[in-house]
């Protein structure tokens with residue numbers, strides 16, 4: 131056994147696997163076997179060190195990664211079923227289901243997904259008579275929660291007006307939103323981790339118990355842990371700190387969720403005595419792909435140098451296709467995939483923004499190539515699925531106002547907007563949850579019948595809510611005559627929708643109870659698709675591609691405005707994160723890598739000319755080949771290139787930046803300037819890329 135677990139590893143990996151107690155950091159480039167090392171280490175602890183599976187926790191970045199890891203371990207060791215392999219969110223939610231009451235949660239508490247969160251924010255805004263959009267406020271809340279700070283604290287750093295609201299107003303919205311969540315017995319996504327942290331920080335007994343369950347901790351993709359996740363990790367690790375963190379600072383791509391690659395850089399300070407293991411061989415990609423990727427990431431200034439050698443020599447050259455527009459690009463991708471032939475699940479198409487998937491989906495579909503969007507509008511976000519889930523959540527937790535509003539008149543039962551308006555008023559005037567207002571309405575309103583029916587239905591469902599999930603949904607479908615409603619409401623794609631309902635029943639059958647089922651849904655709704663994949667091309671954003679690998683990768687839209695994205699290109703930090711994102715995409719490829727950019731692309735509904743990404747221009751020409759299978763077309767003029775501006779600054783000059791406003795140059799060196807912007811602070815900018823002008 132010993133041999134089996136160790137012989138398929140290189141020396142550095144073996145050292146890491148043999149690491150026993152105390153903190154360890156495995157820091158290495160993409161495809162160097164970090165995740166594999168974690169898997170083997172877990173197996174080794176069990177097989178050779180006498181550690182019980184029930185003492186091991188492994189944290190992965192996605193549910194899918196957790197599933198894969200569990201599956202691999204099941205094949206390697208006995209007792210793997212008792213391992214705790216999950217994402218931070220799933221782990222935290224599990225703790226809250228057991229101990230939640232100790233931090234004030236009700237047993238049937240629900241988790242609001244992003245749509246629910248937005249719906250609730252809209253309500254709060256309406257209630258306060260404000261016309262602002264929920265988007266920016268949601269972003270603010272998420273950021274605060276990821277940092278583990280009260281939103282109030284973040285407000286202090288904001289300009290006087292944010293998202294169209296004054297600071298005072300914003301504070302009101304944030305408070306009211308928090309109250310509404312509590313009143314409805316709901317957590318939003320960010321709350322899950324915050325409550326878990328509060329639980330473990332505040333309750334020594336629970337902490338001791340959980341630590342026993344997590345004596346050996348592993349965290350994959352450590353570079354993308356948020357401050358709250360970091361604090362959870364540190365707390366769980368405790369004095370003993372049998373913690374193995376695994377990551378690659380060059381793949382940190384979640385700073386918008388307040389993840390901070392400092393976690394990795396400061397690991398040895400945070401966990402004194404930590405051993406550091408470096409893996410330097412890349413097993414995933416051919417040399418041609420790896421040389422390209424290494425050349426890209428080498429351009430980042432804010433990074434530690436690492437070595438990464440290809441184990442697989444040579445390989446197909448990296449190919450670049452210059453498309454006329456996005457349609458041409460999509461056609462190229464689809465036809466090239468057709469040329470390569472099946473199986474199509476060897477292929478992934480990666481892009482920067484969700485909106486880019488539509489043309490690609492169409493181009494593939496019209497050629498009969500199956501595709502699936504990983505992420506995007508997932509199964510659990512379909513209207514019919516959300517309706518049924520809302521009933522389930524409401525049955526468990528009548529306080530859940532968001533779900534109540536969703537199903538109150540779906541299928542239609544004569545409770546129109548005017549009635550809802552009246553009920554809302556009753557609720558507000560008497561300080562009641564909406565559900566209670568329904569009871570009042572069923573006595574007091576002129577046409578009480580529909581309300582009484584609805585209440586009776588919910589009573590019935592409430593009785594079933596703590597039983598098996600499938601039975602619950604079957605009863606629900608029948609009692610509401612839901613399929614008939616679908617037929618009425620969506621005659622054009624009835625089949626699809628009925629299929630989704632069937633799929634929901636299938637998924638429910640696999641779950642134990644309804645609560646467990648809903649938790650699972652809440653956690654997967656965000657990014658991932660239900661298992662089934664078949665021979666289909668995977669389409670996904672670069673963010674969703676993390677940790678995955680595919681024999682063939684198409685990375686599309688490698689152009690200015692998209693990659694780097696226009697929202698991030700104006701600061702050095704933003705630009706470097708975009709470069710890391712590009713690096714993540716490139717390093718997903720095992721054998722073939724295609725890049726493409728379009729010379730014209732629609733931006734906000736208008737067609738604009740687009741330039742190839744500066745990231746391409748930074749790479750020596752020998753590292754890739756231009757590729758055009760449609761050569762008969764007339765040649766096009768060469769694309770324009772950047773001209774670096776002369777180093778015009780020395781320090782002291784007054785300048786203006788389109789986003790940061792007026793500022794003063796503090797220091798300048800080569801292409802880089804550091805500028806102090808009034809009310810914003812210090813920013814390091816690249817002269818080549820930042821649109822900096824003399825004031």
Ligand SMILES: Nc1ncnc2c1ncn2[C@@H]1O[C@H](COP(=O)(O)OP(=O)(O)OP(=O)(O)O)[C@@H](O)[C@H]1O
Pocket residue numbers: 138139140143158159160161162163164165166167378381412413414676677678679717
């Ligand atoms: N010693 C080895 N021998 C053979 N194959 C290996 C070895 N180590 C890793 N691999 C293979 O290399 C590929 C990449 O490994 P893995 O996914 O663990 O890398 P990673 O460092 O986690 O990558 P990423 O940074 O993208 O998460 C996998 O297919 C893995 O099975």
Ligand SMILES: [Mg+2]
Pocket residue numbers: 164165166350677
């Ligand atoms: Mg990995």
